[in-house]
Amino acid sequence: MSYNFKEVEKKWQTKWYTEGTFNAKEDYSMKKWYGLIEFPYPSGQGLHVGHPRSYTALDIIARKKRMEGYNVLYPIGFDAFGLPAENYAIKNHVHPKITTEKNVNHFRDQLKSLGFSFDWSREVNTTDPNYYKWTQWIFIKLFEKGLAYKTTMPINFCTGCKVGLANEEVVNGVCERCGSPVVQKEKSQWMLGITKYAQRLIDDLDDIDFLDKIKAQQKNWIGRSEGAEVNFKIEGTDDTLLIYTTRPDTIFGATYMVVAPEHGIIEKYADKIKNLDEVNDYKQKASLKSAFERSELNKEKSGVEIKGIKAINPLTNEAIPIWISDYVLMTYGTGAIMAVPAHDTRDFEFATKFNLPIKQVIKPKDGEAKEKLEEAFTDVYNGVSINSGFLTGLDSKTAIEKAINYIEENKLGKRKVNYKLRDWVFSRQRYWGEPIPMVYCECCGWNPIPEDQLPLKLPEIDDYEPGENGESPLAKLTDWIKTTCPKCGKEAKRETDTMPQWAGSSWYFLRYMDPHNDKEIASKEALEYWSPIDWYNGGMEHTTLHLLYSRFWHKFLYDIGIVPTKEPYQKRTSHGMILGSNGEKMSKSKGNVVNPDDIVEEFGADTLRVYEMFMGPFDQTAPWSMESIRGCNKFLDRVWKLQDLLNDENGYSEKHEKMMHKAIKKVSSDIEEMKFNTAVSTFMTMTNEFYKDKYLTKDEYKTFLQLLNPFAPHITEELYEIIGEPKTINETTWPKYDEAKTIDDEIEVPVQVNGKLKGTVVVPKDADEEAVKEKVKEVENVQKVIDGKTIVKEIYVKGKIYNIVVK
């Protein structure tokens, strides 16, 4: 009988999904395990082969955990708001709701065809009003706590999508989604105060089990730096110019100042500035530059001296010029710097170009100050202050501390920590997103709509085009906008912007715990029981977006007493990308896209699952190979045919017994360590052994099928049934091994002479050195090499190696 995967896979999927075999249990007395994968955006292209890599991995772990007796929650849902559906609507006049529903249905079918053990009874969809009701509710809570605020500020504006973007969504000065240039635009936007959580987002990483590279990337993005804010007097006034520096020990070397083009000092001293036209001209040019042009590397520094005003260096009391240049950013620190060309690379470059004085105030510990610097000396670990008054002679670290103390004592400024992280631009001028549940009243300002009016449903419209000035399509709905102020009852206007993609995904994992609750996000009991998520796997591309945002929301919900843990995810891992067979990223234009449906059709879901786990280390990128997938298909065929070799008459075999115990140990630990590729190779080796020996016992087959089940659930369940087992595998208990039976009685010890392999000897596992020594001398090659030489030393590492050193 040959293996008909189509029939078998269909059969088991139907059983699982109609019976709800893998649904989480309501029994809160059981030990729990909550595994999470990033819920997909249901795009029109359908599932990508990248999705099953992550989903299969956690499916394997989830299935193992169930067999180990855990109450497992392995949920699925859809992150369905977003631009593609809206752009499609603009083009084809189909409501995004319709496209989304169609895509979700397609995705659901595809996911089911792969046999994942998801709990489909808890499926969530971010576009469902019963879901986004709570997204809006969280927003209102953020507003009430002062963490959502509306402000006019220069934002990143995508010229293609006609929409404001968060910093995180701008990549190399272009839009992360569409690749159009991003420009700075003044716009009134809703902002979320994520910067208030910056320190906690760093500190709490210590308590959770994230891959180091994920922690590093998040810390990098938050970008904490320590230093001081210092006031520089403006000559002839009582006013000061506030700067931020991480190197207060270099103030003696500050020979000029630089302010960002947007800095207020220019308006303030317009009447004093002698070259106002020139300065304004520079300002104008800087504002026209796109984010990309401004951040372009290696470009020449530019700037203009602001003539007519000067600053006083607070430590040298020298009057120093003030320049305007776009290498100083208004969005970081105070928008103004003291320039220390001798000890800052950028200042050095600028000073060289404009012939400004370069004054050395630090020399290397083990060297002397140079006659003329060729580049800035910036090494904080290896510097000593010179020409710096009370700092002279101190190493840089000590000098920094002393300088800050001096600054604080003399009221020149204060110690200050800065972050690169910016507050989160939360408004989108788009239709297909959660409406922001806010109302503006002339007399009462912004207020949220009453909670009993949630959800604020997205109104039906026909015209999805954004408005002229990049207004939201909702801005055209005058009837919908008109409402009453929740505070004073007078006429007021609704907010027409919607929330970004990232809103719905910032808390979805909480909804899975209690998805049909219409009173709260989820019940206290459910939150207490299921929190935190035990294991979350997803892509590295979400490290500074989704992962940071959702940690922020979770901390906020913790602060207001909704969730029981500070962090949502106890453990975070990530999978490597699957590339096309040419080693490039899969894309339609390159024609290297593999559709999982085709693989399932030709080889079956089990083959796809096994292949994706076997193709390489889970956390590394791997190119697709059509040839290799056939190998996995062949392997499963061989597993199927093992039933013909079943034979209990040989009975007990020590060799097979050892092999089984070793395999249970290896596969169990490989799964926990996500070393799926070596687990699969263990299965292959076992299969080869059974074929070589031409038999296996039913017990061995049963254990083998149990171990393989998480990887290839359909074929293994079918075989388990065929050999007459009354239970299904998912009802059985994960096999256990006996450590003593994983150790061989006889071991082969390699014998080396001067570290070079000369042969091996077989000895009992606990043979002592003398016994091994005797055998070693009998090895022919060893005899030959050591003959006539003096033995200097003999080393025996028990069970590992025997090495003879000769001269």
Added chain:
RNA sequence: GCCGAUGUGGCGAAAUUGGUAUACGCACAGCACUCAAAAUGCUGCGGGAAACCAUGUGGGUUCGAGUCCCACCAUCGGCACCA
């Protein structure tokens, strides 16, 4: 420039964490089955006649290094005028 990875056969990759380098799979070759092919099964498969030589390069530590240390080179990912 900064942060993080990676580098082993023709290819995807293993290596118990310092102890027989190349497990497992693909590709390839030979044999069996077949009229034939496919499928399947078995065998072989780093280089070299051998001594030996091979884990990106060059040094080092060690009885012993793919694994540890130092200095490079290359590729990939993230950040980037962040003061």
